[in-house]
Amino acid sequence: MFRSSSLTDDIILFEMVDVQSAADGESYIRALYALSARTEPVILIMLFTGHVEQGHETRKQAALWFRQNRDRLPCFAKGLIQVEPDHEHDHAEEVENSNFARMLPFPLKHAHSLDEAYTLAKNWPNT
Numbered sequence: 001m002f003r004s005s006s007l008t009d010d011i012i013l014f015e016m017v018d019v020q021s022a023a024d025g026e027s028y029i030r031a032l033y034a035l036s037a038r039t040e041p042v043i044l045i046m047l048f049t050g051h052v053e054q055g056h057e058t059r060k061q062a063a064l065w066f067r068q069n070r071d072r073l074p075c076f077a078k079g080l081i082q083v084e085p086d087h088e089h090d091h092a093e094e095v096e097n098s099n100f101a102r103m104l105p106f107p108l109k110h111a112h113s114l115d116e117a118y119t120l121a122k123n124w125p126n127t
Contacts, residue, residue: 017049
């Protein structure tokens with residue numbers, strides 16, 4: 001399942017649960033394009049629950065979106081918080097220092113719960 005929602009004006013939640021259907025993938029890509037259409041930057045919280053797996057076409061479309069929007073990311077996003085409540089061990093340092101994190105023009109943080117992520121997002125430093 002994929003779902004996108006606004007928690008506040010400047011905090012967006014993307015939820016991914018288990019294996020993603022083709023319709024979930026299409027919703028995810030639409031949510032990415034809606035995100036990139038924003039004029040004010042937000043904190044994006046990505047919640048992964050269960051064994052999240054996306055189809056090849058979704059991954060391909062997401063990579064295309066990233067390439068198209070990489071230089072514009074700071075225009076609509078000021079940070080990303082990855083939440084993995086089902087992950088077996090604490091790997092915040094691994095996530096926050098990953099190659100993906102280094103490609104982003106803003107911080108990538110890791111949280112163990114949605115509540116923790118929401119608190120992080122509410123207290124995000126102004127840039």
